[in-house]
Amino acid sequence: MNKLRPYLKYALLLLAAAFLAVGILRQEYLAVLRKAVMICLECIGIG
């Protein structure tokens, strides 16, 4: 396991790139945008 540790960061970077690609293809950023451009009543303690 310790021998593999130096390579883990590269694997994580690849995983991040793959997740981001899938997320962008699924247009998940629009869900984030939709939530973030409206005042989140729960976040501010109203809703």
Add this chain to the structure above:
Amino acid sequence: MKKIWSFLTKRPVIQGFWALFTNSRLGNFFNGAIYTGDLKAVCVPGLNCYSCPGATGACPIGALQAQLGGWKRGFAFYTAGLLILFGALFGRLICGFLCPFGFIQDLLYRIKTKKKLRVPNKLDTRLRYIKYAVLAVFVIILPIFLVSEYGVSTPWFCKLICPAGTLEGGVPLVLGNPDLRASVGLLYAWKITLMLAILTLCVFLSRAFCKYLCPLGAIYSFFNRSSFYRMKLDEGRCTRCGACSRVCPMDIDVPHDLDGPECIRCQECKHICPHGAIRSDFAAGIKHKEASGHAAD
């Protein structure tokens, strides 16, 4: 030139600049509104409420809950990808430098008081696990499983706990927006009370929220031992004088736990070390290996 560079690279200056950069829509503070442009589709690395009037990006914890609990169910690839990217590159360096709420806690702890608190080691170790429970229960499990009849869930961490949301969004929006002011109720009272309790605690106990409650810090802590950015101790130079542990805002035993899950990589230990035994950069692991190799030779 050297003096200017030295000033610009001071941690509070970087923290202040980043807090201002990610909350640069300052005009919104006066009209009780928030920024609604496309940049809000991108998460900032630190805990920064997207309902803060000045916020230019989305909060990663809010975004994660919104995706996990939204009507379009499924894994949150986009937000998880961003979190893994930030974590793999920096680990908890983000907590030390790029988190506006961390910056607020640092400023609060600078307030002079007769006595500062230090939690006994055994209790402190146990309390630090709370943030993982907060992450699991309020950020992941409840948004996934506690769903309304319309198929959507509530961002439970934001709703019940997040003091950053109350401070950055709740207070300025309620002050600046009469419609919101009219809607204030019991939940708002709870959030204000909790926020005040946490902020007061932070005056006496360094980075109390980061240590015990922050789910974002919990996520980044998983990456600390495998990120590109690392901190390393040169065992040959360390004399165990303890200077590093005394200045650590996270109260960790630096020679033992440097770069562990609780280290926010604030560099305080590195700057205070009289022997230059602590290194940090994007290749600290490699350099340390070489240094140890020479020492062994």
